[in-house]
Amino acid sequence: MITLSRRALLASAAGLGAGLGTLAARPARAADAVSFRLDWTLSGYHLPYYWAKQKGYYAAENLDVQIKEGAGSGKTVALLAGNQEDIGLADFMFMAQGVAKGMKLKAIMGEVQNGAWAIISHADAAIKKPEDLIGKSVATTADHKAMLDLFLAINKIPADKVTAQVTSPATRNTVFVNGKVDSFISVVIGSPLDLVVRARQGKDKPVYFMQFADFGITPMGQGVFVNSQTLAEKPDMLRRFVRASAHAVNDVARPAAVDEAVDIAMKLSGARDERRDSVKLQWEETIPRLRTANTQGHPYGWMSDKDWAIADDILVKTGQVDKPIPVENLYTNEFVPTS
Amino acid sequence: MRPAVRYVIPLLAVVVAVALWAALVRTFAIPDYLLPAPQVVAARIAKDWLVLWKNGVYTLLSVLTGFAASIAIGVPIAFAIVLSRGMERITMPFLVMSQTIPKVAIAPILVVWLGFGILPKIAIVFLISFFPIVVSTVVGLKSVETDMIDLVRAMGGSTAKIMLRVRAPSALPQMFAGLKIAVCLAVVGAIVGEFVGSDRGLGYLLLTSTGTLDGPLIWAALIVLIAMGMTLFAIVSFIERLAIPWHVSVRLDDAAAYQS
Numbered sequence: 001m002i003t004l005s006r007r008a009l010l011a012s013a014a015g016l017g018a019g020l021g022t023l024a025a026r027p028a029r030a031a032d033a034v035s036f037r038l039d040w041t042l043s044g045y046h047l048p049y050y051w052a053k054q055k056g057y058y059a060a061e062n063l064d065v066q067i068k069e070g071a072g073s074g075k076t077v078a079l080l081a082g083n084q085e086d087i088g089l090a091d092f093m094f095m096a097q098g099v100a101k102g103m104k105l106k107a108i109m110g111e112v113q114n115g116a117w118a119i120i121s122h123a124d125a126a127i128k129k130p131e132d133l134i135g136k137s138v139a140t141t142a143d144h145k146a147m148l149d150l151f152l153a154i155n156k157i158p159a160d161k162v163t164a165q166v167t168s169p170a171t172r173n174t175v176f177v178n179g180k181v182d183s184f185i186s187v188v189i190g191s192p193l194d195l196v197v198r199a200r201q202g203k204d205k206p207v208y209f210m211q212f213a214d215f216g217i218t219p220m221g222q223g224v225f226v227n228s229q230t231l232a233e234k235p236d237m238l239r240r241f242v243r244a245s246a247h248a249v250n251d252v253a254r255p256a257a258v259d260e261a262v263d264i265a266m267k268l269s270g271a272r273d274e275r276r277d278s279v280k281l282q283w284e285e286t287i288p289r290l291r292t293a294n295t296q297g298h299p300y301g302w303m304s305d306k307d308w309a310i311a312d313d314i315l316v317k318t319g320q321v322d323k324p325i326p327v328e329n330l331y332t333n334e335f336v337p338t339s
Numbered sequence: 340m341r342p343a344v345r346y347v348i349p350l351l352a353v354v355v356a357v358a359l360w361a362a363l364v365r366t367f368a369i370p371d372y373l374l375p376a377p378q379v380v381a382a383r384i385a386k387d388w389l390v391l392w393k394n395g396v397y398t399l400l401s402v403l404t405g406f407a408a409s410i411a412i413g414v415p416i417a418f419a420i421v422l423s424r425g426m427e428r429i430t431m432p433f434l435v436m437s438q439t440i441p442k443v444a445i446a447p448i449l450v451v452w453l454g455f456g457i458l459p460k461i462a463i464v465f466l467i468s469f470f471p472i473v474v475s476t477v478v479g480l481k482s483v484e485t486d487m488i489d490l491v492r493a494m495g496g497s498t499a500k501i502m503l504r505v506r507a508p509s510a511l512p513q514m515f516a517g518l519k520i521a522v523c524l525a526v527v528g529a530i531v532g533e534f535v536g537s538d539r540g541l542g543y544l545l546l547t548s549t550g551t552l553d554g555p556l557i558w559a560a561l562i563v564l565i566a567m568g569m570t571l572f573a574i575v576s577f578i579e580r581l582a583i584p585w586h587v588s589v590r591l592d593d594a595a596a597y598q599s
Contacts, residue, residue: 074549074550074552097551097552098372098552101370101371101372101552101554102370102371102372103370103372137455139536141550142546142547142549142550143550144550145547145550146550146551163538164538165455165536165537165538166536166537166538166543166546166547167450167535167536168447168534168535168536170447171447171450171451171535171536174447174451175450175451175455175536178451180450180451180454180455181455320551
């Protein structure tokens with residue numbers, strides 16, 4: 001028989017009260033700190049994440065997200081593979097390449113679902129079809145060379161007929177503008193649009209985009225991915241992050257919100273003012289690429305087996321992998337909100 | 340016995356280092372893209388030797404051309420600096436300035452100016468390796484005993500003769516110290532040049548294999564690069580032994596008695 005003294009009873013009642021108090025005060029608990037590494041300095045497709053931060057969507061999910069700029073998808077992928085960041089944003093083709101090499105990574109939210117690669121040339125000496133590349137030079141960053149090789153192979157252009165000049169990312173556009181190369185390969189929604197803006201302002205000559213999509217190459221683009229350890233240990237945090245981010249994509253994809261979103265991202269990222277027009281154009285070009293034919297009718301962020309199979313096939317054809325990686329090892333839709 | 344000690348011990352050290360490397364990779368199951376095992380790298384070198392050779396020769400070409408240019412230009416500058424105080428006052432600020440500019444920062448500009456050929460690589464090799472040559476040659480030429488110069492002058496030796504017969508020979512040890520530093524830097528310079536813009540060379544190979552996370556090829560290229568640097572260093576050291584067999588640094592190396 002247990003006898004409780006009055007004092008013990010009071011103490012336990014007080015304890016219970018304190019416990020209830022903690023429960024009630026739960027939203028006031030410190031938010032989960034999340035480090036989120038982007039692929040580059042501010043680009044159009046980063047707008048939703050800055051929006052989610054500024055509008056308090058992350059805070060509402062009790063997340064304290066620190067958005068950090070990157071130095072290329074390859075580096076972000078490596079950082080995530082080494083578990084140096086909680087969440088990353090990178091070109092999914094690079095993530096898949098990493099997975100093929102044994103990195104434990106998985107895509108959890110597809111943002112740019114159509115990679116939209118292009119070969120960019122001067123409009124007055126435009127390279128409009130793959131055959132035009134013969135005898136020409138193409139500047140490429142080391143990361144992008146495999147994509148150039150693939151484009152040539154698929155279009156049956158002998159690789160030795162095209163001069164590929166591997167350059168550092170900082171040099172690529174300069175050597176093109178400067179006329180040291182005839183063209184360069186890049187993702188359309190990035191820095192090539194700076195050239196378009198400059199041409200509109202009359203500072204440079206107009207450029208021409210030969211889009212890979214027009215010649216049968218539609219790889220995955222940028223999206224959110226994590227280390228599988230984070231996936232196993234913090235599924236709830238990821239669910240909240242994706243929910244808030246997808247909400248922001250929904251908001252920012254409305255034309256009426258674009259200007260405000262650009263202002264927010266410019267302010268939070270500290271980007272130079274003269275990049276504003278270019279960032280805006282990048283996002284405007286990104287909006288139609290947020291879904292593919294295979295993901296129409298699904299919420300933003302949702303990815304399709306078919307699109308991933310295409311990406312997988314590209315990796316096989318570029319010799320990055322011997323046999324296709326099972327798509328379930330590459331991505332999951334489990335965190336994407338269903339409505 | 341002596342040659343055995345001389346070659347076996349360093350060899351043993353390398354073998355132990357490689358064994359440690361292999362054990363490390365195995366114990367911690369390090370994936371290929373981070374650090375491939377030595378046998379994996381060796382297999383890759385065997386498989387892709389032709390690619391490594393072709394790219395290696397290209398890099399070697401820019402290293403040697405740039406290095407030769409820095410000797411051909413650096414040594415006369417050093418002589419001019421020693422001969423004339425005015426010359427020293429004019430050139431030194433520029434020399435020091437050329438060294439304080441980070442080569443990595445200037446490399447993209449050189450590519451924009453000079454294009455993608457071998458020229459910008461040679462220019463960077465030159466910029467990076469001529470400074471130690473000039474500085475060490477100047478120090479060497481200046482650190483002759485003044486008594487010696489006075490003596491030759493008293494005997495009627497001209498400035499030119501003093502330069503050639505007295506200053507230059509006694510400057511050789513310092514000069515070779517500079518050359519040894521410069522030849523290692525030359526390899527670095529060639530890679531910096533190729534990193535900024537290239538379509539071949541070991542730097543190009545490093546860049547493209549990093550781009551595709553091809554760990555074994557990265558390390559294969561690195562090992563060829565290390566081998567190249569070490570060979571060039573050994574060649575310069577060999578020439579040094581031939582040129583200044585009388586100098587204390589060379590004699591000490593040969594005399595085991597001093598080593599214990």
